[in-house]
Amino acid sequence: MAWYPFARKLELQPESDGQPAIRPTQVILHSIAAPWSVDRLFEYWKSTSLESHFGLDYDGDLGQFIGTETRADANAGANRRPDGTGAVSIETASNTRASDPWTGKQVEKLIALGSWLHHRHGIPLRVCRSASDPGYGYHRLFADWSVSGTACPGDARVSQFRNVVFPGIVARATGQSPPLEDPDMPSMMNESNAVDVSLRSGVWTGLAFTDAVLHSGPRRHSTLVHLLFADSTHKEARIEGRFYLTDTTGGNPSAYLTVTGKGPGGHQFQCSADVPGGRHLRFEVRATTPDGSSVRLLHRVLSGPYWAL
Known part of the structure; x- marks a missing residue:
């Protein structure tokens, strides 16, 4: 025991x-x-x-x-x-x-x-x-x-x-945050988008929830993205997602580590980090199928706490 x-x-x-x-x-x-x-x-x-x-x-x-x-x-x-x-x-x-x-x-x-x-x-x-x-x-x-x-x-x-x-x-x-010590009460992010998106095989696609910008720095966040893919998705499809930082015009990208899953249904992606001043946090997804077929994204949800710095 x-x-x-x-x-x-x-x-x-x-x-x-x-x-x-x-x-x-x-x-x-x-x-x-x-x-x-x-x-x-x-x-x-x-x-x-x-x-x-x-x-x-x-x-x-x-x-x-x-x-x-x-x-x-x-x-x-x-x-x-x-x-x-x-x-x-x-x-x-x-x-x-x-x-x-x-x-x-x-x-x-x-x-x-x-x-x-x-x-x-x-x-x-x-x-x-x-x-x-x-x-x-x-x-x-x-x-x-x-x-x-x-x-x-x-x-x-x-x-x-x-x-x-x-x-x-x-x-x-995963070692991305220290123990909390009397933290300030965070604000909460909770956004969703039910507009279907057809993802071309092997192509990175930026996703918008309420907006394509998830967070604007300076800000500390712990963000969870949940994506739901159609049941018709090829069972061997490789689903990849990653958060990335850009400047305020969407340029000069810097990506975090890619997280990979497989097949239809729900997939989750999580990031806890600080967004520096003058930078934006965004998210993109790529679905790659063995036969080159496209993949339909049915629903996406963004949630998690954040703090101003």
Whole structure:
């Protein structure tokens, strides 16, 4: 079993020793619908047949009740599958309606823990695409993760997960951002464009969301681009995306590292960096097919926090 070194160990027995082993492939975030401390949550788990791996209170106190390679019963069908895979569950303090946002201290602990889980267990840095797909998610994301449906967590925390917490985990895990130390509250970017684009095979194409310019410097950002390609896309199509900087006229480009995927469906691209003054951040995509056929991009979404410098 694995214990996170930056959490208080509050081992829950007999569950910790008695429940079967899992191979962790997912991380699922919850709201407990109670403003409880970690110790209060620990006492609650001792009185029920349910439990989570971790508990996190409003002030950032993080406790671990069960090792991450042992089953915890908070995720219904994701607790442990027939192939031995399962989810790591993190319960977080909330108001009684589970409608409030995570505090800054909670956000920082979720990012740090999420990064550790990636490095410790190899959980891929993506949002789960199905109930069994490896990655990160929140309890209400898939019906199979609850017994009779759930509204946990509320809309405020779902927005934070998509725009702050998950991009922060990716940035931390890839070494692109330092730990947050009382950060200023960021502004949030959330733009989409549903106009279909036909991409010629092998040709880089700049994408506009609300505008072709994603950010204007000086600015710090953690940006996630999600692209959805048609089901008719060749299954061996190579999908490449990259962020790049230009001057204010669109010239003098300087590209970041290209990220590559394959085939139809959703693809995600993430960048956390500073945009210098007098520079613009943009994004481009290239689809290359074995037969030279074009690829249809159906939808694109841009999201993430940013700060003025």
